[in-house]
Amino acid sequence: MKRAPLLHRTAGLIGAAGLCLLSGCLDVPHPFRDPGREGRSLALNPPPSRLAVPVPPVALLGDAAAREWSRDIVAALLDQSVPAVAQPARKGDWWLRLGAVTRGGQVVPIYSVITPAGIVRSTDEGAGIPAAAWAGGDPEMLKSVAQQAASGIARALTGIQADQMDHDPHSLKHRAARIYFAGVTGAPGDGDVALAQAFSASLRDAEDAIQNTPRDADFSVSCKVTVTDGLPGTTGHPQQHLQLVWRVVDAAGKEAGAATQLHDIDAHALDGHWGDVAVAAAQEAAGGVRQVVSRYSGRDNVPLPPGAPVAVPPR
Incomplete structure (x- = not known):
C-alpha cells in the first residue's frame, strides 16, 4: 500500500533535487592526461603528462x-588542471611558446602550442596591453594577462587531444568504455542487490559496457549507500536521510567524479523490498556516471581542426 507514495517521493529526489555530480574533475579538460601504456602505443603522437613553458626569449620584456x-x-594553467611546468622544452616535449608583438601602440601577447616535432599546433592571442605598461613588466599586470589566457590555452589543448582521439581507432571516441562495476554496499533491505542489478542494466549502451572483472577496465564504479536518522517530517513521522554515492575512478585509481543522490524518506520505508525505487534510482545514476565518464575521458570533446603546419626553428 505504501510503495506507490514511496516511489513518488523518492523519484522527486532522483529528478529535481537528487542527482549531484561531484568532483572538480568534471570541468577539467584533461588535455594531457596519461592514456596508459596501450593508449601511448596506439595514439598518434600522444601528448605527455606535462606541458613545458620555457622563458620567452622575445617577448618585449x-x-x-x-x-x-x-x-x-x-x-x-595549473588552476585549469593543465600540468604545466616552467622549464625549457626538451626532446619529446609538447611546449608552449610565449611571445608578443606590437600593434598600434599596444603589445599583443601570443601563445603557441608546439608539438614534439616542432610544429605549431595552435596559436592564441591575448588582449592588447599599452606598450608602456607592458614594457614596465608590472607583476600584477603580468599575472592578470596570464589568468586571462589560461582558459583559451586549455581549450586549445582539449581540442588537440580530441583530434588525436578522433584519429585513434582504439580511443573512447570509437568504442564503448569498459566499466567494471564493483557493486553496491550499505543499502537497507534488498537495496544492494536491487540497485546493482538495475544499474548494470541501465548503464549498458553503445558508449558504455559493463564487465565482470577490473582487468583492462577503463573505469570502475562503486556505490555506497548511507542511511541516517533525521528530524520528523511535516506529518510528524520519523524520517531518515538517504544518500547514494556512485563513485567513478579511472584505470589508475584516480577519482574521475561522483554522482550523488540525496533524499529524506519515512523511517525504515526501504528496509524491505526496493522494487521500482531501485530502478528509478539506478537509471538516474547511470546517466550521471555516463556524464562523468564522457567529460573525464574527453570522448565528447570537439576536435581542434588541423591548421596549416608551421615549423618552429630549432631551439
Missing part, C-alpha cells in the same frame, strides 16, 4: 619580467 610571465602562465 626584460629578463626578470619574462621569467615572471612564464611562471604566471604555469600557475594559471
Whole structure:
C-alpha cells in the first residue's frame, strides 16, 4: 500500500533535487592526461603528462619580467588542471611558446602550442596591453594577462587531444568504455542487490559496457549507500536521510567524479523490498556516471581542426 507514495517521493529526489555530480574533475579538460601504456602505443603522437613553458626569449620584456610571465602562465594553467611546468622544452616535449608583438601602440601577447616535432599546433592571442605598461613588466599586470589566457590555452589543448582521439581507432571516441562495476554496499533491505542489478542494466549502451572483472577496465564504479536518522517530517513521522554515492575512478585509481543522490524518506520505508525505487534510482545514476565518464575521458570533446603546419626553428 505504501510503495506507490514511496516511489513518488523518492523519484522527486532522483529528478529535481537528487542527482549531484561531484568532483572538480568534471570541468577539467584533461588535455594531457596519461592514456596508459596501450593508449601511448596506439595514439598518434600522444601528448605527455606535462606541458613545458620555457622563458620567452622575445617577448618585449626584460629578463626578470619574462621569467615572471612564464611562471604566471604555469600557475594559471595549473588552476585549469593543465600540468604545466616552467622549464625549457626538451626532446619529446609538447611546449608552449610565449611571445608578443606590437600593434598600434599596444603589445599583443601570443601563445603557441608546439608539438614534439616542432610544429605549431595552435596559436592564441591575448588582449592588447599599452606598450608602456607592458614594457614596465608590472607583476600584477603580468599575472592578470596570464589568468586571462589560461582558459583559451586549455581549450586549445582539449581540442588537440580530441583530434588525436578522433584519429585513434582504439580511443573512447570509437568504442564503448569498459566499466567494471564493483557493486553496491550499505543499502537497507534488498537495496544492494536491487540497485546493482538495475544499474548494470541501465548503464549498458553503445558508449558504455559493463564487465565482470577490473582487468583492462577503463573505469570502475562503486556505490555506497548511507542511511541516517533525521528530524520528523511535516506529518510528524520519523524520517531518515538517504544518500547514494556512485563513485567513478579511472584505470589508475584516480577519482574521475561522483554522482550523488540525496533524499529524506519515512523511517525504515526501504528496509524491505526496493522494487521500482531501485530502478528509478539506478537509471538516474547511470546517466550521471555516463556524464562523468564522457567529460573525464574527453570522448565528447570537439576536435581542434588541423591548421596549416608551421615549423618552429630549432631551439
